[in-house]
Amino acid sequence: MKKLVLAEKPSVGRELARVLNCYRRETGYIEGEHYIVTWALGHLVELAQPAAYSERYKRWSLRDLPMLPPVLQQEVIEQSKDQFAVVKSLIGRADIESVVIATDAGREGELVARWIMKLADYQGPAHRLWISSQTEGAIKEGFANLKDASLYDNLYKAAESRAAADWYVGMNVTRALTCHYDAKLSAGRVQTPTLALMTRREDEIEAFSGQFYWTLKADFTQFTASYYPSEDSIRITEEASAKEKESSLVGKTGRVVSLETVEKREQPPLAYDLTELQRDANNLLDFSAKQTLDVLQALYEQHKIVTYPRTDSRYITTDIVATLPQRLRSLQDTPFSPLCARFVKDGFRVDEERFVQDLQVTDHHAIIPTEQRVDLSRLSAQEKALWELIALRFLEVLSPDYEYRTTTLTAEVETCRFKTRLTIPVEQGWRSVAALIGKRSAQGSLGDEDEASPSLLRVKEGDAVTINSVKLRKLATAAPSRYTEATLLSAMEHAGRFVEDAKLKKRLTNGLGTPATRADMIEKLIQNHYIERVGKELVPTPKGRELVRLAPEELRSPELTGRWEERLGNIAEGKEDGDRFIQDIKQNASALVAQVIGSSDVFSPHFPDSKKCPYCKTPMMKVVDEIGQSHFLCQKLSCSYEEMEVKKRVPKPQAEKTTEPKKKVVVKVAPVEVDGVKKRVVLKKKPPVQSFSLPDEEASPAYTWETVIEVVRPSKLAYRSERNERSSDTRGGWKPPVQSQHIVDQTPSEGGSFADFLKANEERKRRDREKRRT
Numbered sequence: 001m002k003k004l005v006l007a008e009k010p011s012v013g014r015e016l017a018r019v020l021n022c023y024r025r026e027t028g029y030i031e032g033e034h035y036i037v038t039w040a041l042g043h044l045v046e047l048a049q050p051a052a053y054s055e056r057y058k059r060w061s062l063r064d065l066p067m068l069p070p071v072l073q074q075e076v077i078e079q080s081k082d083q084f085a086v087v088k089s090l091i092g093r094a095d096i097e098s099v100v101i102a103t104d105a106g107r108e109g110e111l112v113a114r115w116i117m118k119l120a121d122y123q124g125p126a127h128r129l130w131i132s133s134q135t136e137g138a139i140k141e142g143f144a145n146l147k148d149a150s151l152y153d154n155l156y157k158a159a160e161s162r163a164a165a166d167w168y169v170g171m172n173v174t175r176a177l178t179c180h181y182d183a184k185l186s187a188g189r190v191q192t193p194t195l196a197l198m199t200r201r202e203d204e205i206e207a208f209s210g211q212f213y214w215t216l217k218a219d220f221t222q223f224t225a226s227y228y229p230s231e232d233s234i235r236i237t238e239e240a241s242a243k244e245k246e247s248s249l250v251g252k253t254g255r256v257v258s259l260e261t262v263e264k265r266e267q268p269p270l271a272y273d274l275t276e277l278q279r280d281a282n283n284l285l286d287f288s289a290k291q292t293l294d295v296l297q298a299l300y301e302q303h304k305i306v307t308y309p310r311t312d313s314r315y316i317t318t319d320i321v322a323t324l325p326q327r328l329r330s331l332q333d334t335p336f337s338p339l340c341a342r343f344v345k346d347g348f349r350v351d352e353e354r355f356v357q358d359l360q361v362t363d364h365h366a367i368i369p370t371e372q373r374v375d376l377s378r379l380s381a382q383e384k385a386l387w388e389l390i391a392l393r394f395l396e397v398l399s400p401d402y403e404y405r406t407t408t409l410t411a412e413v414e415t416c417r418f419k420t421r422l423t424i425p426v427e428q429g430w431r432s433v434a435a436l437i438g439k440r441s442a443q444g445s446l447g448d449e450d451e452a453s454p455s456l457l458r459v460k461e462g463d464a465v466t467i468n469s470v471k472l473r474k475l476a477t478a479a480p481s482r483y484t485e486a487t488l489l490s491a492m493e494h495a496g497r498f499v500e501d502a503k504l505k506k507r508l509t510n511g512l513g514t515p516a517t518r519a520d521m522i523e524k525l526i527q528n529h530y531i532e533r534v535g536k537e538l539v540p541t542p543k544g545r546e547l548v549r550l551a552p553e554e555l556r557s558p559e560l561t562g563r564w565e566e567r568l569g570n571i572a573e574g575k576e577d578g579d580r581f582i583q584d585i586k587q588n589a590s591a592l593v594a595q596v597i598g599s600s601d602v603f604s605p606h607f608p609d610s611k612k613c614p615y616c617k618t619p620m621m622k623v624v625d626e627i628g629q630s631h632f633l634c635q636k637l638s639c640s641y642e643e644m645e646v647k648k649r650v651p652k653p654q655a656e657k658t659t660e661p662k663k664k665v666v667v668k669v670a671p672v673e674v675d676g677v678k679k680r681v682v683l684k685k686k687p688p689v690q691s692f693s694l695p696d697e698e699a700s701p702a703y704t705w706e707t708v709i710e711v712v713r714p715s716k717l718a719y720r721s722e723r724n725e726r727s728s729d730t731r732g733g734w735k736p737p738v739q740s741q742h743i744v745d746q747t748p749s750e751g752g753s754f755a756d757f758l759k760a761n762e763e764r765k766r767r768d769r770e771k772r773r774t
């Protein structure tokens, strides 16, 4: 008899197979003497689309909302049905004695495996592999200590409740918004409040009116010091007062009224969890959150030199302490090696009060190096940069405090108060680690504003001091800044900050989404054109701002999702019943739908550089695609006209050239039947073929640029009216000579067709994502 091991992805499966001595490679699995290892491709099973519950749900219609099937069904994802078939047939084999769930050790990983087992109708015994690193040692130890799968039943229940909640709310509110406003608008429990954070910030930026203020710095020979008009601010708000001080203070003498020296120490930062690492990588390496997760995944899976990435803990457990020396030895071929050698020989900091806390680790501990020896030559530049952050932080954590001495001086001249400060390091402690690799610590240093020179130390309290000169500066208050991925991740993590209610604030400790899903959420907002990346900043589009305005109030705030996450946590711990939660969610979904439908608002985004749709006059949104071409999309869903501006190099006319780029439409549309299915054929004229072998532009003055408008998707309004009046072929444009064509699905008449388009689009994106994951 053999055990069937189910991994989350092929790459992990191959690794498990190697460790378990399985070598016979078959399609979709690897077989050995005692084990068979197979895998999912992320999820193989998902919740069925609404149409699975009722024929009527095929069309998007307000009449059918809310959709509340009593029990949600699962179905195999079309794109991965082959792999599902492989897994199912293995599960059914007579020589399988049990299944080992080896998907990612977390809520979503549990769901991946359980749904597959459910749809494959597996009833036999099951075990769970729960490991935090992918090294051979960890895998072997994990298999020696397999847990009974039933210990994770509550986690499964929580995962399933999460999926159901997202379905009921997402499907219903998205359809309500889309149908009610005749625009492609989607909403979700995490997506909408996250978008709302950004649009609120945009509102603040627009409402901001800057003000000037002045600061004044005086030179006292032994030191310089800033003028403090109030106890803790250097801002002078009145220009007249600033000018008066500037002219009256020079040459005046005063006294040092206090001189205080304090010894201070700063503890090292904690080790990384995923969010903190994504934040630092965005700040220091310009990585997006998604990119950090992808690179980190490679360090974990492929190189096996860091521990499990999707963690929200910054602590380690007591049982890890004994492994620390080996983890330090694994860094011996890196620039950190002198410090590691010293740590191994002389000992290092193990802070039972701080870094080592069993209670602060739920599923996985902080991200730290594994015991696998690091070979830097095998890492790509990105992998190396990210690894360096992790290793650096790990060594900082094990280092002593940074100790320093701060001297603060206060002087009074007439009635004016001046202050300055000098900081001298006594013991560099953890702050010296970064210097090993010639970098600065990712952990920012404490206030380094307004530092005096060491000559300050020659001054004594009571000394008379004279102002030699002053420097006045005029400054402007700064507008709130837009979110970057780093600051957005923080905002999502600490969403409680945006909640008024003190009790809820406390409950919202988990923030918006989970560390594992935040990067995907940001990508999704970008794909849906609700936000755009502009340099490092994330900027909400007019469409995104309009969506937030129209979304139900409750969905805009992080409170709702915070309450849900808390209840999901309780379900995972067996403290709450999942069914009651789902009942509440259904009620909630109905209320949200009613709110949307009851609104008398209209969808009217303001696009600054907008064109109007030639058919329905609705503003069109400009979107630039991956290859830099501008698309214009009509925002009225029942029209959905889309055109594209294509810049083409064409031969200059032989006669005298007109330098103005010409605009012309070269595309026509015709309904035809292909294999008995009605299709719409879009006909495009291509530029002359010889343009492929053109020499470059300057060398060839015989060519010029021309802007051509191509219709990507014709207006449904136009198409419908065409069909109504189809009075023979008076519109000669229907049959131009065919040079190239692509076919767009055409479902008959009304609203339903766009739903299919949306669905197809979603599926394509998911396929792309999955391709990237594997």
Ligand SMILES: [Zn+2]
Binding pocket: 613, 614, 615, 616, 617, 618, 634, 635, 636, 639, 640, 641, 715
């Ligand atoms: Zn239109």
